[in-house]
Amino acid sequence: MTLETVIEGLVALTIVIGAIFTLVGSxxxxxLDTPMPRLHAPTKAGTLGVGAMLIAxxxxxxxxxxxxxxxxxxxxxxxxxxPISAHFVAKVHIHREHTAQELPDPPLDNVWATRDVAPDEDMAGDQVPEPSGGR
Amino acid sequence: MIEYALIFAFACVGLSMILSMVRLILGPGVGDRVLALDTMSVNAVALIVLLGIAGGTQIYFEAALIIAMLGFVSTVAYCRFVLRGDIIE
Known part of the structure; x- marks a missing residue:
């Protein structure tokens, strides 16, 4: 078993691993049925798949x-x-889909940052909640 | 051995591009569509890397790097437009 055979096997193995993980991500x-679980699949499995192909x-x-x-x-x-783009997509989801009453309380501030806009500046345009507690 | 692995990988990555296209069309929210576009750009990087292995050349490296960077920038731009109503304030 020469070195070339070993490297060829390694390349084929990493290509197959990357292909399977990319497919699992998509x-x-x-x-998955709701947006927040849907966020997990491509940002983790897809990234791992592309990483394996780059190693190959x-x-x-x-x-x-x-x-x-x-x-x-x-x-x-x-x-x-x-992770940065996943964080942004999660913020978009919080901003569009939830009102502030449904969300759990943030640890330090009064409201979540994406809900902390004045009603006349809210470009999403729907369901602007009153912030709980004084600003 | 590499040839069969490449055929399998091209099929898998093409299928995953079709699946993310399905999510892009079905929606239902803006966030899902942005996520599907981001996944499609990552899958495009994977396809270009596979093409470089299949052709035995390294000239596709810059294309893959540029598509990775543009995918990230476009995702952030879409998200900031939805969140703030403007991209650069």
Whole structure:
């Protein structure tokens, strides 16, 4: 069993792992029924799938034509930005779907930050609650 | 061995792009559609990386990096537009 066979097997294994995790992420996006659970599937499983494929790409190019590590740039970028975009989508969901009475109390402030807008500035336009307690 | 893995991976990633397109069309909320677009851009990065492995070249690396960055920026722009009514205040 030569080194090339081992690297080829590793590349194939990571490609298959990445493909399965990407598929699981998008399937969860369709299957789960409410928006907050739906947020979990692509931001975790999808990112892991793309990371595995990038590892496969690094290994393959090192084995064949003198690769470099610049796929790590995409990996670092995706792993940093996926939680940020998930946080923004969760804020959009809180802002659009919930009134302030349904939400649990925030730990420090009077209202959640996305609900803390004056009624005439609220661009969502629906169900602007009165903040509980004085501002 | 790599060829069969590549065929399997192309099928899986294409299917997951179709599934996120289904979520993009069905909705029901704005947040779900933004999330589906973000997933589609991540899947596009995966497809381009697979294309680079299949072709044996590294010239697709910049395309993958640019699509990853533009996907993140467009997600943040959509979300800020929904949250604040404006993108840059």
């Amino acid at each position: 399937y969860g996006l369709v299957k 790409s690094i290994l393959f190019h090192f084995a064949t034509d003198g690769g470099s590590l610049h796929e790590l740039l995409i990996m670092a970028f995706l792993f940093v930005t996926a």
